[in-house]
Amino acid sequence: MTTQIVILAAGMGSRLGRSLPKPLTELSDGRTIMQQQFDNIDHAFGKAAQVTIVVGYKLEHIIEAFPQASFVYNEEYDQTNTSKSLLRALQASATGGVLWMNGDVVFDPAILDRAAAMMARDQSFVTVNTDKVSDEEVKYTTSAEGYIKELSKTVKNGLGEAVGINYVSSADKAVLMRQLTKVGDQDYFERGIELAIEQNSMLVEPVNISDFYAVEVDFAEDLERANLFV
Template sequence: MKAIILAAGIGSRLSRPFPKSLSVLPYGETILGRQIRIMRELGVREIIVVVGFKMTLIMEQFPEVYYKYNPDYYITNTSKSLLKAVESLDDDILWLNGDVVFEKNVLKNFLAQKEDSLVCVDRKSCGEEEVKYRLDADGYITEISKEVVEAEGEAVGINMIRRKDLPAFTEALRRCEDQDYFEKGLEFIIQEGAKIRPVDIIDHACIEVDFEEDWVSAQKTFLRADQ
């Protein structure tokens, strides 16, 4: 298994002069540093960070991981950043948005799942900006986007594509428009018959930091490294 962290974006909604993945939590660790540490503790050895905006700030802090550069980070979205990383790989792929702060047990439980491709979800009421999902009668994801009507909850930005689904997913990312999120690629392969199973993290803390209020919530929630 290989892991990818998407950290190329400007993060304009948070208005930071640096990549928001470098925002520092109350106990002194950055969001990205926390992600990398937790993955290492859980046995994930090969980590690729996709960079763009002020990439040297990230690369200087974390020289121990691999990097892919999205030179079009300012005009493309996560579908194209993810494509940069996966198009040369042949393995199970774990990938995270670089602005997700989560308890260690969220990822531990996620990695314990076998066989299916997976999306980490939180069953809750969602606003317009959250990526939402719906399930079919067998419990697999049928829709995943910001536009889902009568959503069952939020996709929180932690995902797994199995090796058997990777070629189709890579091609689906190529078909995405520049401004599409990677969830569009998931919808393409779902429509073509791929099975994507949700993993519910409702009992654990997980916050995707899009807006200032998300960051305030993350600072109040994650006060220690061992959470």
Template sequence: MKAVILAAGVGSRLGRPFPKSLSILPTGETILGRQIRLFREAGVREIIVVVGFKKTLIMEQHPNVYYRYNPVFYITNTSKSLLCGLEDLDDDVLWVNGDVVFDPGVVQGVMATTHNVVAVDRKKCGEEEVKYRTDEDGRITAISKTIENGEGEAVGMNKVLASHVPALARALARCEDQDYFERGLEYMIRDKVPFKPLDISEHRCIEVDFPEDWHAAQQMFAG
């Protein structure tokens, strides 16, 4: 199992002069530092962080992981950053957006699955969130921000089996520069590559996009 953390973006909606993955939680850890720690505690030994915006700040604070650089981070989105992170990987891959704060149980649950998985929160389904729908067999049939009557929110952590990593890379290569990686998952689903949701609603998990998200994260992870 390898983990890829997507931390290349500018994070303009949060309005910080530094990468938002370096935002410090009440516990004293950065968001990224907490992610790295929890991955290692769960048994992930190879962690790849995809960087772009002010990459040196991230690399200096967290020197003990591997790095991939997205040189066009300023005109691309997470689909292309994930494509950078997947290069030459031949193992099961767990990946997460670099602004997601989560409990240990989230990563443990995702790692324990034996299939391609999208971690979801069935309790949340706002306009801004990435939403999903499933069929009668519990497989995901659609995943995007524009879905109406979604079954819940895709929280930004996912896993693909080693056998499907090449298909994921091909799907991401098809994406437009500004597409989120979920667009690549849609291409895979259309090509009959199965993904199932994993309900992590019982755990704390939040993606920090806006100042109100950061305020909520500080309260949620106060200790």
């Protein structure tokens, strides 16, 4: 069965200060961030993976670098955030669940092995790291049953950080799409998840990947940290 995977790569990534889209930033091993993601996807899913990239800023560079992928265009990439990029990707997806990731995350390939086990159950999840809880990152809390309760940058007393690799099940996808339609243009996709949990009782499991590395590259120091692992 085909595994549907989305990479969100429409943004301008201005904080890193590079001329190319941030996912095309070169790592110390010579690969780009997105090439490392593709290698990780191939490791976990092989030929079963169908990758769709949401493009916007300088899209021709990404399309040229990864011609094997499918592409969805967020023409409002400079006016909208990841909620609207994910919405476009889910609208274009086929029947079934979808794994998605931010296009600026450098991560251990073993994370997708752990994710694959959850995907086989068709269970919606968010990968999390409980080792640190930074103010500027998306944080989470859980319900008494252990499912995600809150998920945003403003969460108080967060249990950890969301890593930026997530899955929506086939049963939950329509609900998430409806909520992504409602959220503001500048909202992150996590707001859609949070509303689906709050208003539609969507069950989203936290998948702890603290024993692996995952670095979201926003600033030069993040890139330095990511290069320690690859």
